[in-house]
Amino acid sequence: xxxxxxxNFSSQPMVIQTADLSFAYRKSDVLHxxxxxxxxxxxxxxxxxxxxxxxxTIKTLLGLMKVKPGMISLFGKELSNxxxxxxxxxxxTIETPSIYEHLSARRNLEITRRLRKVPSSxxxxxxxIVGLSSDENKLVRQFSTGMKQRLGLALALLGKPELLLxxxxxxxxxxxxxxxxxxxxxxxxxxxxxxxxxxxxxLDEVEKICTHVAVIxxxxxxxxxxxxxxxxxxxxxxxxxxxxxxxxxxxxxxxDRLAGQSETTISFHYQSKAEISMxxxxxxxxxxxxxxxxxxxxxxxxxxxxxxxxxxxx
Amino acid sequence: MKKELKTLAxxxxxxxxxxxxxxxxxxxxxxxLGTVILASLFMYSMRNNKSFSPTATINNIxxxxxxxxxxxxxxxxxxxxxxxxxxxxxxxxxxLPAPRTSxxxxxxxxxxxLLALAWLxxxxxxxxxxxxxxxxxxxxxxxxxxxxxxxLTALGRTFLAAIAMVVIQYYLGLRMRNVVAxxxxxxxxxxxxxAVLFILGVTxxxxxxxxxxxxxxxxxxxxxxxxxxNIMSGPSYELDLFPRASLIYLLIAVVLAFAGSYEFKxxxxx
Numbered sequence: 001x002x003x004x005x006x007x008n009f010s011s012q013p014m015v016i017q018t019a020d021l022s023f024a025y026r027k028s029d030v031l032h033x034x035x036x037x038x039x040x041x042x043x044x045x046x047x048x049x050x051x052x053x054x055x056x057t058i059k060t061l062l063g064l065m066k067v068k069p070g071m072i073s074l075f076g077k078e079l080s081n082x083x084x085x086x087x088x089x090x091x092x093t094i095e096t097p098s099i100y101e102h103l104s105a106r107r108n109l110e111i112t113r114r115l116r117k118v119p120s121s122x123x124x125x126x127x128x129i130v131g132l133s134s135d136e137n138k139l140v141r142q143f144s145t146g147m148k149q150r151l152g153l154a155l156a157l158l159g160k161p162e163l164l165l166x167x168x169x170x171x172x173x174x175x176x177x178x179x180x181x182x183x184x185x186x187x188x189x190x191x192x193x194x195x196x197x198x199x200x201x202x203l204d205e206v207e208k209i210c211t212h213v214a215v216i217x218x219x220x221x222x223x224x225x226x227x228x229x230x231x232x233x234x235x236x237x238x239x240x241x242x243x244x245x246x247x248x249x250x251x252x253x254x255x256d257r258l259a260g261q262s263e264t265t266i267s268f269h270y271q272s273k274a275e276i277s278m279x280x281x282x283x284x285x286x287x288x289x290x291x292x293x294x295x296x297x298x299x300x301x302x303x304x305x306x307x308x309x310x311x312x313x314x
Numbered sequence: 315m316k317k318e319l320k321t322l323a324x325x326x327x328x329x330x331x332x333x334x335x336x337x338x339x340x341x342x343x344x345x346x347l348g349t350v351i352l353a354s355l356f357m358y359s360m361r362n363n364k365s366f367s368p369t370a371t372i373n374n375i376x377x378x379x380x381x382x383x384x385x386x387x388x389x390x391x392x393x394x395x396x397x398x399x400x401x402x403x404x405x406x407x408x409x410l411p412a413p414r415t416s417x418x419x420x421x422x423x424x425x426x427x428l429l430a431l432a433w434l435x436x437x438x439x440x441x442x443x444x445x446x447x448x449x450x451x452x453x454x455x456x457x458x459x460x461x462x463x464x465x466l467t468a469l470g471r472t473f474l475a476a477i478a479m480v481v482i483q484y485y486l487g488l489r490m491r492n493v494v495a496x497x498x499x500x501x502x503x504x505x506x507x508x509a510v511l512f513i514l515g516v517t518x519x520x521x522x523x524x525x526x527x528x529x530x531x532x533x534x535x536x537x538x539x540x541x542x543x544n545i546m547s548g549p550s551y552e553l554d555l556f557p558r559a560s561l562i563y564l565l566i567a568v569v570l571a572f573a574g575s576y577e578f579k580x581x582x583x584x
Contacts (some may be wrong), residue, residue, distance in 0.1 A: 066582060
């Protein structure tokens with residue numbers, strides 16, 4: 001069932017576009033007519049439950065899997081005809097960090113540096129960026145999960161990419177590691193203008209850093225748009241909590257919107273800022289004093305699960 | 315073309331960088347060393363035998379080398395390919411801006427370079443063994459009467475005979491994620507023909523095993539030792555670097571390599 005609007009930013013330049021992208025393993029559809037639009041300069045979160053097709057999408061975007069039918073365009077150029085040029089401008093991590101564990105961090109970077117044909121000095125730069133300079137000669141098998149993730153990111157950054165495709169980049173990281181990666185991605189996006197496409201299960205993180213999101217389920221995109229927009233597709237989770245001089249009187253004003261009542265507060269559902277204003281105005285006009293008003297937006301996680309369960313259909 | 319060759323050279327360089335601290339590199343060091351030590355100890359124990367000579371020493375080293383060669387190749391190539399199956403390395407490589415065929419041929423050529431390195435070490439260690447044996451048994455004048463061309467050709471043809479095996483094992487290693495699978499298949503291919511002949515001969519099921527002399531010859535995994543040591547009629551040496559069968563196997567290797575690269579180029583990396 002197609003859900004909320006996906007083309008509200010189609011006038012923006014797109015770093016990734018797919019048209020009717022489909023892929024099947026042994027006659028079973030993994031991706032079904034995906035039409036992705038990732039704006040240039042965005043941090044795009046790609047959400048979905050396990051097996052929804054997130055990693056497969058990233059693999060098709062990198063040309064690891066040949067798709068037919070369907071079209072993939074990166075930087076405005078068709079992947080099938082411009083693969084080398086596109087890969088030169090793209091950095092990626094796929095599933096677990098791809099690292100030779102019997103080698104040091106520097107030697108891992110040296111191997112990829114040669115294949116990317118970038119100067120040796122870039123190794124020091126990326127080690128500095130990901131904060132692994134002091135561990136460059138340590139064997140990767142001695143690295144923690146967080147250090148491996150950072151080294152994977154360093155490998156992706158070697159070619160000074162204009163687009164980063166990151167598959168679960170914060171998987172297995174502790175809160176400190178997640179914060180470091182989050183800040184790093186925000187820095188790369190803001191300072192280097194790098195577009196970032198990342199898949200993740202950690203919805204809080206996606207909410208914190210992504211400007212845009214797409215939700216995929218069973219190989220179909222069920223939402224695509226700005227991160228703030230996902231909440232507007234289903235606003236039953238938006239709650240306005242009021243503390244008034246007459247909570248019962250207030251309840252009688254908006255019986256259909258009632259979300260809950262406690263000893264001192266009363267809560268109403270709202271869908272837009274205009275409705276917050278309307279609730280407050282009508283309460284005051286009814287002669288009821290408002291001591292506090294606390295609007296709470298529905299969290300991305302709730303919107304996500306509502307979308308998956310089909311409750312957010314529009 | 316020049317650009318493709320340059321990329322191929324870069325890929326080979328990158329492949330060689332990966333070899334540090336790998337089983338593949340250790341095997342490449344230990345296989346010639348073990349072979350020459352084993353053969354030399356045997357020859358030293360035979361020092362009072364009339365057949366003790368530089369040629370016999372070379373033949374002995376070559377026999378041991380040919381016997382262990384399939385197992386060296388099976389293990390080395392399988393573990394070398396396994397490096398790319400661990401931690402999704404293939405996916406990382408393929409997402410880099412270089413043609414897939416460069417990765418395929420780069421790793422294949424690197425595998426062949428390991429074989430060449432083993433051969434080179436075998437040559438040098440054979441000279442060293444001759445020198446040491448010469449010191450221990452000076453009356454035989456091993457160094458003075460050593461036939462350098464014979465040493466080069468005998469060991470050279472054994473290693474050249476293994477090229478088809480390298481290509482097949484390389485493809486198996488690339489195709490199978492679990493390292494046990496290519497090792498098992500390779501070992502079965504190396505052992506089965508000999509085991510069949512042995513069992514048929516010992517049990518008396520085949521009164522004249524000579525009729526099956528072609529069995530090891532037509533298997534690329536047993537060809538190296540079948541052509542330096544005819545198990546039916548004893549050792550047989552010719553000063554021919556490229557016997558006709560080796561040329562045919564070389565041709566097969568080239569065809570298999572291109573077929574493998576075509577499959578690799580079109581493979582979906584799931």
